[in-house]
Amino acid sequence: MYLGSPKKSWSANIGVTGGMLAISAILAGVVAANVRHHALKVAFDRVQWGCLIAGAGVVIFWFLSLNKGPFLPYILVQIIGVIAYIGTVRRLLLAKQSTEPLFLWTALLIAFLI
Secondary structure, three states, X not given: OHHHOOOOOOOOOHHHXXXXXXXXXXXXXXXXXXXXXXXXXXXXXXXXXXXXXXXHHHHHHHHHOOOOOOHHHHHHHHXXXXXXXXXXXXXXXXXXXXXOOHHHHHHHHHHHHO
16 A cells, blocks of 8 residues: 555555564464364355455556555555455354454454554
């Protein structure tokens, strides 16, 4: 989002960088646990495919508008967040039980609030 500003930066907003690191850590943990339990599989339903396609469309639009100032890239990042939440909320509503420890979510919430 800050690559479109005059001062191109990967670390201008530590929350974005922290979020990328947190998502990477969660992804690595989920993949490692599924590999360990021999349960690694990828299956997307129609809503998740729609979210992936919509997110890819936003990313393409972002690349096309990269040097137009920081406001549009910021809005596009927020749109990607909303798209991601649609798929996540749907999956959470259909889940029979939580698959992630509450401690991790609590720790991330406290870290980002600080």
